[in-house]
Amino acid sequence: MSLFENQAPRPLADKLRPKTLEEVVGQQHLLSAEAPLGRMLSQRRLVSLVLWGPPGCGKTTIARLLAEATDLAFEPLSAVFSGVADLRKVFERARQRRTAGQGTLLFVDEIHRFNRAQQDGFLPYVEDGTVVLVGATTENPSFELNAALLSRCQVLVLKRLDHDALGELVRRAEAELGRSLPLTEAAREALLALADGDGRYLLNLVEELAALPPEPQRDPAGLAEIVQRRMPLYDKSQEAHYNLISALHKSLRGSDTDAALYWLARMLAGGEDPNYIARRLVRFAVEDIGLADPNALPQAIAAWQAYERLGSPEGELAIAQCAIYLGTAPKSNAAYRAFSDARRSAKETGSLSPPLHILNAPTQLMRGLGYGAGYAYDHDAEEGFSGQNYFPDDLPRQSFYRPVERGFEREIAKRLDYWARLRSRRQEETAVRDAGTEI
Incomplete structure (x- = not known):
């Protein structure tokens, strides 16, 4: 380093750069x-x-x-x-x-x-x-x-610097400068919050504040007038984008509405597209609530439409209201699991044909081949339920949808139990009738 380089001004962050690993904070x-x-x-x-x-x-x-x-x-x-x-x-x-x-x-x-x-x-x-x-x-x-x-x-x-680590940096800076910052205690706390875990940014702010006269002591409002508010660390195309939407989704799934509102606010403050958030809330409504509350999906779509009509910032309230509704709604992923199981079964069983009795027979040839033969029109059956088999003949009856005992799905479970009992009874009646025909 030359003599002139040694005399050149150095940023405070460079002056305070740790000289040993023991001096590293956080x-x-x-x-x-x-x-x-x-x-x-x-x-x-x-x-x-x-x-x-x-x-x-x-x-x-x-x-x-x-x-x-x-x-x-x-x-x-x-x-x-x-x-x-x-x-x-x-x-x-x-x-x-x-x-x-x-x-x-x-x-x-x-x-x-x-x-x-x-x-x-x-x-x-x-x-x-x-x-x-x-x-x-x-x-x-x-x-x-x-x-x-x-x-x-x-x-x-490495972790973002916490409150104590940032406080230690301010104390070291004041020792290096030989004077305290002209801030009230509340403003010092606001300064640490403004740094958002970034030590270099904090020391740059300290250097700016150190140039002020020692009086008057600035309160948080005075601090805000001197330094511009820092945008939260959030990259819409990188990991923070996925981390925060995951935090929002899982907070809703865990019925922690307050945490969900916090993550929603973080994403909006970071510049996330509200349309993206609204889309994810629609997905949440069908994936994690489903038929436990059939009104969840209309609420989510309505919030999205409200935002599209109002724009920001007014429309963001509709998204927040939707988050509150979804967070407090009963949860069920039964429909999500049922469809996943059905898709897996469809993939495994290949091209099995529907049973002949539920196929239409628009031509004489098809009727001659047995298409539609024996089909029971459910509206004409006792209690509006025939109990016929609608799965392929070579595929045993499957049970994909298993509603939970929460919200509206409790009522759906009662309906499914009712139809299961009727189906069993119809099968017994058919077996008895077929046995009598054989005799």
Whole structure:
């Protein structure tokens, strides 16, 4: 570093970058003595890793400190700005160091940005020990990294920084600055909430606030005037999209209406398309409520239509009202399971024909072949129920739909029991009549 570089201003986040792994906050589940990285460091060995976590949780810092702790040369790359030529240069330098007896830690930020072919390019150098690869990603490695590379790396999940970790960063910042931030206690809490688990973002806010005069002390409203509200971390096309819709769906299934409203609000605040949420609520109505409450589906469709007519933000209330209705409705997946079982049976039994007596016979030939022979018109039968068989002749009677003892399905179960008793009685009557005919 030159004299001029040493005198250049540095961001607060850079000044406070931890110098040892013990100074890293919020990741003790990985760094403590009994944790995965703690055990590796105690043995002075390091395997290739993928550090998966949200922005500002310390992935780059941890990688750099791991290299120092294991006496490896640190080679940082960004997948956003680097290509094949850059990788070749790194691998060549790593090969030369290895010849001289020193290893190399290759840190690749945003590793998921490399395509599949580029990811395959790491494999021989990881396998022969030329580099210890440490990749950092904010995306789910299961979806973004190829299986060959994942099989050679240990995936470690970093957590978003919690309240205590963020508070510690503010205290360190104030110690570095030599003064307290001009905030009330309530505003300090609001500042931590605004950071949303991102330490780098928090320190950038602190640096902005530190430039203010010490008086007056800003309350939460005053803080909001100074810093713009941060949009929640939410990528509509990536994992957060699927995580939050899963949380909403499962909260509804668990009849936790308040949790469902929370996740709904999170998705809307993150910019999710309300039409997508409305579509998922319609699916929930038929998959998880079904006939336990036959009104659930009309409610879901009506909410979707209301949103389409009103738009945002007014129409979002219709979606919230629908979520409340679905969350408080009785639950049943009996129809969902029944149809799944029926589809499996249809696939297994192939092309079995319907029994002849329920086939139409529009021609003389078909009547001569027995089409429609013996069909009993249910409306003419006693109690409006003939009890005839409607399954293929070669397929024993199946029972797909088993309603639960909840909501309206309790009444449906009574109807099915009633028809089952009638069917049994009709079969007994038919057996007796057929026996008398044979005599």
